Amino acid sequence: MTNLATAQPQAVLAFDYLAEGYDDLFTKSLIGRAQRDVVWDVLNHTFRSGDYVLELNCGTGEDAMFLARNGVSVAAFDASEQMIRIASQRLRAEAPNALVRFSQLPIELIHEIRTERQFDGAFSNFSGLNCVADLNQTAEDLATLMLPGAPFVVCLSTRFCISEMIWFLLRGKLRTAFRRCSGRTAAKVGEFVVDVYYPTLRQVRKSFSPAFAMRSCVGIGVTVPPSYLEPWIRKHPKLLNIMRAIDRVLSNCRGFRVLGDHMLLRFERVQR
Numbered sequence: 047m048t049n050l051a052t053a054q055p056q057a058v059l060a061f062d063y064l065a066e067g068y069d070d071l072f073t074k075s076l077i078g079r080a081q082r083d084v085v086w087d088v089l090n091h092t093f094r095s096g097d098y099v100l101e102l103n104c105g106t107g108e109d110a111m112f113l114a115r116n117g118v119s120v121a122a123f124d125a126s127e128q129m130i131r132i133a134s135q136r137l138r139a140e141a142p143n144a145l146v147r148f149s150q151l152p153i154e155l156i157h158e159i160r161t162e163r164q165f166d167g168a169f170s171n172f173s174g175l176n177c178v179a180d181l182n183q184t185a186e187d188l189a190t191l192m193l194p195g196a197p198f199v200v201c202l203s204t205r206f207c208i209s210e211m212i213w214f215l216l217r218g219k220l221r222t223a224f225r226r227c228s229g230r231t232a233a234k235v236g237e238f239v240v241d242v243y244y245p246t247l248r249q250v251r252k253s254f255s256p257a258f259a260m261r262s263c264v265g266i267g268v269t270v271p272p273s274y275l276e277p278w279i280r281k282h283p284k285l286l287n288i289m290r291a292i293d294r295v296l297s298n299c300r301g302f303r304v305l306g307d308h309m310l311l312r313f314e315r316v317q318r
Contacts (some may be wrong), residue, residue, distance in 0.1 A: 047254030049227070050209065050248060052178060053125050053152035053153070053154045053155070054241060055090060055188060055213045056238045056239055056240050056241075057125070057177045057237050057238075057240045057241070058125045058127075060232070060235035060236065060238040060240050061105075061124075061125065061126035061128070061129055061235075062083060062127060062128040062129070062231045063091045063126035063235060063236045063237075064235065064236075065081060065106070065126055065131070065132050066128070066132070067131075068084075068106055068129070069106050069108075069121075069132075069207050070132050071273070071276075072107065072172075073105075073259050074107050075170065075208060075273060075276045075301075076276065076279055076280060076286055077181075077267075077270060077271065077272070077273045077275065077276050077279055077286070078273055078276075080270050080289075080290050081082070081172075081270060081273075081285060081307065081308065082109075082172075082265075083110070083266050083290065084172055084179060084264065084293070084297070084310065085109070085172075085180050085199075085201055085216035085266065086109075086112060086162070087308060087311065088199060088264065088310055089109070089112070089113065089115070089169065089199060091198075092167065092169075092312065093113060093116070093118050093166075093167055094117075094144065095118065095119050096117060096118075096167050097118050097119065097166040097167055098118075098119045098121070098163065098165055099113060099118050099119065099121070099165060099167045099168060099169065100118055100120075100121050100123075100156075100159075100165040100167070100168040100169075100188075101113075101121070101122040101123065101169055101170070101171075101193070102123060102153050102156065102168065102169070102170040102174055103123075103124055103125070103153065103170055103172075103174025103175070104122035104123060104127050104130075104133060104170070105124060105126075105131030105133070105171075105172070106129055106132045106133050106136060106147065107122065107132075107136050107137060107148060107286060108302075109136075109144060109169070109171050109190050110122040110133070110144075110146045110148070111136070111137065111140065111144055111239050114144035114145050115141070115144070115249070117141060117145075118145070119145035119146075119148070120146045120147070121147050121159075121161065121165070121275065122146060122149070123150070123151040123152075123153075123156070123159075124148075124149065124150065124151075124152065125150070125151065125152035125153070126150070130148050130149065130150045132150050133148045139152055142310075143237055148243070152179050152225065153170075153174065153175065153176065153177075153184055154183075154184075154301060155245075156184070156187050156188065156191065158185040159191060159192070160202050161316065163193065164191060164192055164193045164196075164203050165191055165192050165193065165196060166192075166193060166196055167192070167196045167198065168188060168191070168196070168197075168198045168199075169198065170199075170200045170201065171201045172201050172308065173201065173203045173242075173308065175200055175202055176202055176243055176244065177240060177241070177243070178205045178243070179241070181249075181250065181253035181254070182253050183255050184253075185253055185254040185257055185258060186252050186257065188257075188258075188260060189258070189315060192315045193249055193315065194285050194315055194316070194317040195254045195314060195315060196315045197261075197286065197312060197313065197314055198248075198254075198258060198312070198313040198314070198315065198316070199310065199311070199312050200310075200311050200313070201266060201308050201309070201310045201311075202245070202250065202308060203226070203242070203244060203293060203307065203308055204226070204244065204305065204307065204308060204309050204310070205229060205244040205246055205304075205305050205307065206226065206227065206305055207225060207226060207267075207272065207305065207307050208305045208306075209267070209268075209269060209271045209306070209307065210226070210271070210272055210307070211223045211225065212226065213271065215300065221250050224271055225245075225246045226247075229244050229245065229246075230242070230243050230244065230245075231244070243248070246304070247304050247309060250282070250301050250311065254313055257303040257315065258313035258314065258315055258316060258318060259281075259313060259314050259316050260311055260312070260313050261311075261312045261313065261314050262309050262311070262312040263304070263309055263310070264298060264303060264309070264310040265293070265296060265297040265298070265299075265302055265303035265304065265305065265306040265308075265309060265310075266293075266297070266307060266308035266309065266310050267293070267306040267307030267308055268292070268293050268296045268297055268302050268305060268306035269289040269292045269293055269296070269306075270286065270289045270290060270302070270306075270307070271289075271307070272292055272307045273307075275281075291305070
């Protein structure tokens with residue numbers, strides 16, 4: 047069992063708790079698919095066949111196996127033992143020859159990774175870094191593992207999610223509507239309480255500087271709602287298609303790209 051002293055113990059337990067049903071809850075959901083398709087499009091344009099890539103908070107392995115299908119070799123890590131167990135089971139069943147290795151390790155301990163060569167790139171999908179208190183340390187640790195010029199793609203929950211605000215305001219839940227706005231909240235997952243951080247785009251850029259320079263920012267879920275609205279969106283599938291079309295227009299607009307459920311940032315490791 048990995049030493050998780052520097053990670054959030056409650057977060058690790060929460061994701062262990064979610065692991066068994068995570069694919070049904072998010073990976074296979076209409077909203078999850080809509081949001082992930084945007085991420086995959088960026089990954090497709092970022093990583094090439096033959097690249098050796100590091101994945102942080104890999105969950106059940108959906109993204110790692112997608113990259114492997116495109117000839118990318120992936121070293122994938124997650125703090126949750128149960129997420130790694132399910133990812134490994136999926137790998138054996140779905141893609142036993144894929145160039146993927148799953149290991150349990152929290153983001154806070156990535157300085158312990160031992161690799162024969164530096165990574166050609168790295169990525170972190172769907173808010174794993176929102177559970178990390180010190181992004182400055184993460185950036186410093188990550189920089190030592192990556193080649194100069196290597197890309198780092200990260201998908202973070204935003205501080206201001208307009209669709210979330212509107213949904214809860216219409217239901218009279220004022221406090222919930224603005225829960226992200228302070229930059230930090232305590233999320234209840236089953237019986238566990240997880241500290242979640244919502245840095246602004248400026249704060250993320252500052253945390254990853256000077257080792258990384260931001261090259262692009264894309265909004266994820268500007269009008270496509272957060273995943274907890276899946277039961278509602280399943281009643282309105284045509285509306286989801288309209289929302290996806292609107293997202294394609296707004297996701298690169300400076301004023302809108304940080305107002306969705308997530309923001310997808312592409313950094314480049316800078317030679318110092």
